[in-house]
Amino acid sequence: GQAAAVVDLLPSDLQADLLGQMQADAAEEVLELMQPEEAADARALRGYEETSAGGLMVREFLQYPDEWTVEQVVNDLREKSEEYRDYQIQYAYVHANQGQLLGVLRLRDLLLQPRDTQLSQIMIPSPLSVSSDMNLEETHGFFQQHHFLGVPVVDDTGALIGVLQRSDVDQAWIEQQDRSFLRRQGIVSGEEIRSMPLWVRSRGRLAWLSLNIVLNLLAAAIISNFENTLAAVIALAAFLPIISDMSGCSGNQAVAVSIRELMLGIAKPSDALRVWFSEVSVGAINGVVVGCLLGAIAWIWKGNVTLGLVVGFALALNTLIAVSIGGVVPLLLRKLGRDPAVASGPLLTTITDMCGFFLVLSLASVFVEQLKM
Template sequence: MAIEEFQFTESLEKQLSDLVQSDSAELIEELLENHSSGELARAISLLDEEERIKLIQLINSESAAELVEQLPTVQAVQLLEEAEPGQAAAIVDELPSDLQADLLSDLDSNDAEAILRLMLPNEAESARQLQQYDESVAGGLMVTELLRYPDHWTVAEVVHDLQTGSDEYRDYQIQYTYVCGQEEQLLGVLRLRDLLLGDRSRVLRDIMIPNPVSVSDTLSLAELHGFFQQHHYLGVPVTNEVGKLVGVVQRSDVDQAWIEQQDRSFLKRQGIVSGEEIRAMSLWQRASGRLSWLSLNIVLNLLAATIISRFESTLSAVIALTAFLPIISDMSGCSGNQSVAVSIRELMLGLVRPSDVFRVWMKELSVGVLNGSAVGLLLGTIAYLWKGNLALAIVIGSALTLNTIVAVSIGGIIPLILRKFGRDPAVASGPLLTTVTDMCGFFLVLSLASNFIEYLV
């Protein structure tokens, strides 16, 4: 039966489900080859758990590895968790070293160890070494599949090795060949054309480009992103603290990791605390992850409500204040979020550090005074034109001005303080800022109104 016979079914997921149910391994592999990663990710997410397990059992480990490479990390991890350890190990063996480490790190520790024990020894050792790195540094992003040769080798020896090891090297992402000393320190780099077109009798140390650009294995993702923005390299060698060549980090991998980090940060700001969720995950995983955020927000909102409750008499006397409370809270929150966004971005780019709190605060303070005065004057004017009460205009305008100054000050320094204490600024900055701006805004409006109550009623 040819794959074309399935082209008129309702959808790709239906085609895939039908093929899984009919044990059509060859047709499944053909189907997987002819669709994009986005289409496959959606189709697999709509299969039930039994079908996903059977899918992995039907296709060979090489095809399964190609599939895993195309899927979002959370979905790839889910497939490995559902597979038998032996099958999972065979799949992981076929993956690039950086992806091996990433997926194994995301798995339950017992599942990961079971897979590592069944992997090929050299692959398992490489994966264990890469797992020691954080996934957001060069060591966690690099691949260890590279071509390195001693500096005393001749071109002829290298060419012979390339020919005899062609099966192993075929899947390597090769742009350069690296030359190392006796202790595997990076000494130089060779272009493949210099090897293939050069004099076969020459020694590598005589034709290599010495002192090549390299990056430390502890360099952060933000710094790597900045590096590739400044240099047009496809990849760069990675060295450890003693100068030993440990891998190569590819521009494409850095770009992908950067995008994924932005996506996770966005989800965390929206209350998806794990930073990654798909609807194929279990109901409990999804609900519990969201509920922790919602529960926190209930507590924070109750704190703001206590401020209002203390000024019930003022609100009862000046009903017009209720129309301005949410405006002041929201406007100040917007200003604060602008400061949070700038601070998080500068932290990611390495432009500021937690020790720069005072400098950042002074910068934000000046912006807060200027913008706060502008929006305070505008809202105060609106209040006067609406109610014709100058005292009300002064209370509303002053409250918004002061709360904006507070919001941008706190929004600028909260991410730095959180980073200093090892917390994720993207997760905690939002609720902290919202709580403070709400409480402070309500307090400023109602306390000022209480002091000017005789002019407001």
């Protein structure tokens, strides 16, 4: 009973979060003891994905029929002042008889209009809204584009069902980025603190380290296949990490742009071909420039023009491969339901390393006699 009383006092989104962390039986017991209206709101929110617009929205907001007058709204605010006191109110929302969102009403306008004025006459019609199934990347992108403190949430029929607040989206976004950062650093679970059991921490890290061993063995196998070429032209060894790193940098730039466009809703998985063409265009220019620069450095440093041509061409071509992967893979991962920020990096690094090593060493094998000169 005490737990239900405490949960009753929380905003609806926090109620859903707290109940979602409880065992199903315990959560149901708490719901049974809560106020019926509060319990209904909590049950409704638990039906949405945790970080979707529906999962993050609050059900505490002001809404009125469009035929109501200013006087009716003012009277309602006075009569229910105790209930509304804890609401984070910026606007009131105007709806049709069937619940469809029609407009938004600035509360200050209530003070400046005659008391018999209908809400439909003073509301801001057709306000922006988000659907209840919009994911966190899309809602974060929405608030990046629009400087709102909150936005109405509607269902498939256009009915108003809640309000999504910028502060809640920002908090969820920060938490997601923290987990993604840890996973990128090899904390596979996305969550680790040093008070956790030693074996649990070790197991989470070993999963990532083991995968990296396998990926690096693939790159090592390519180098091993060209041992004779490396032995004949030892100068190539100095340029292998440069080509790998430069290509990786170009690929990471493409990854960053793709992930940002996914966040802002500018790009979708279906745009993969458009994104690829755009990245190849940029990659061709940058690949030629950095290839010429590295080729010139190799020529001047080692005094061998063939070495400069091999190194420069390999870097230019590997840059094209890197930006193609970096631009398209995040979109494909999103389509597969994977986190692009976490999985794109290992794929990009491994493939660019393998392709870079293969291009340099295979070209060197063709021109090995000229490179010895």
